[in-house]
Amino acid sequence: MEQAKGKTCSICGEWHNYEEFSYGNRENRSYCLKCSREEKRAYSSGGAEAATAYRENQRAKWKNA
Helix, strand or coil: CCCCCEEECCCCCCEEEHHHHCECCECCCCCCHHHHHHHHHHHHHHHHHHHHHHHHHHHHHHHCC
16 A cells, blocks of 8 residues: 655644645645635735734644644
8 A cells, every 4th residue: 555645734734645735836835725725814814914923823733732
């Protein structure tokens, strides 16, 4: 049985297949598709500071767990 290939999202810390990191005409992103959407949503509602806060809060959840 072949093991699926993937990597860990730098925001949520979860392991995903490489397909989750291929979007926006680029293939080597560090954020998974879900986290990218949430970060864009935060940016739309509160600007760069809100997007930064979202990333930091999500990272703190899994790094301090």
